[in-house]
Amino acid sequence: MPELPEVEIARRNLVRWLDGRRVVRAEADDTRVFRGARRQDFASLQGRLESLERRGKYLLFTFEGGRGLMAHLGMTGRFLRRPEGVPVPYSRARFYLDSGEVIHFADSRLFGRMEPCPASRLYALDAVKELGRDPLAEGLTAGQLQEALGTSRQALKVALMDQGRVTGLGNIHAAEALYRAGLHPARAPASLSPAEWARLADAIHASIAFGLEEQQGDEPAYLEDGAENRFLVYGRAGTPCARCGATVESFTQGGRTTHCCPQCQPLHPARKPPDGRRKTAARRR
Ligand SMILES: [Zn+2]
Secondary structure (H helix, E strand, C coil): CCCHHHHHHHHHHHHHHHCCCCEEEEEECCCHHHCCCCHHHHHHCCECEEEEEEECCEEEEEECCCEEEEEECCCCCEEEEEECCCCCCCEEEEEEECCCEEEEEECCCCCCEEEEEEHHHHHHCHHHHCCCECCCCCCCCHHHHHHHHCCCCCCHHHHHCCCCCECCCCHHHHHHHHHHHCCCCCCCHHHCCHHHHHHHHHHHHHHHHHHHHHHCCCCCCCHHHCCCCCCCCCCCCCCECCCCCCECEEEEECCEEEEECCCCCCCCCCCCCCCCHHHHHHHHC
């Protein structure tokens, strides 16, 4: 579930928690969070945090001495700060600070990933070097969005979730951005007009801004944990669209469940509905 906004909030929290502090001890349990990586190197992540960058859903730590860490939250991963001695369920790795606090990486389902490596190699890691443009860290204009997605033969939403094109959007924020832009998830990217690319770029930024606002604070709350669903269309199949009152639909696309409003996000936008269904639905509200 964590997408760009949740990972960005984690980044901001970690920067704040580590500001002016030193990591005096680092330890990690033997779990599959470290699959393919050298878990024993985690213990060398000590001293001051020099920088913490985010690309898409990846966090890239640089500690003093040039020691680096790549972290991905997976589905249920989160960083939590607790006083020393307070147990944290599903804690998989820990930074002990000179303040007596501990930053835990907790992950119940173990889809998260950690890879310690020299900081100079962080952007050369396979997972990181192939990432496309990050809308928040690097900016994303309508032209850049069209350049990244316009040649894709995949459906628009599938292309939007392709981390090699634009990075950071997952199933939730891709659905939200398309709803905000009034674009059907199954549209062919090549069919979008310049005005539609502009609407989609604006919608991506709006969806990220909404997510950042929603998730701010020390304790992230994911839908999987029973957090209230405050999204506009994601997870709302069978309920009335907040904008037009039509029933939100869901279907499977690229192996994932997609949600959209059939009235606000027409699959064939140029074609007027012959029976005037659209007007009737709008008037009903
Ligand atoms: Zn609608």
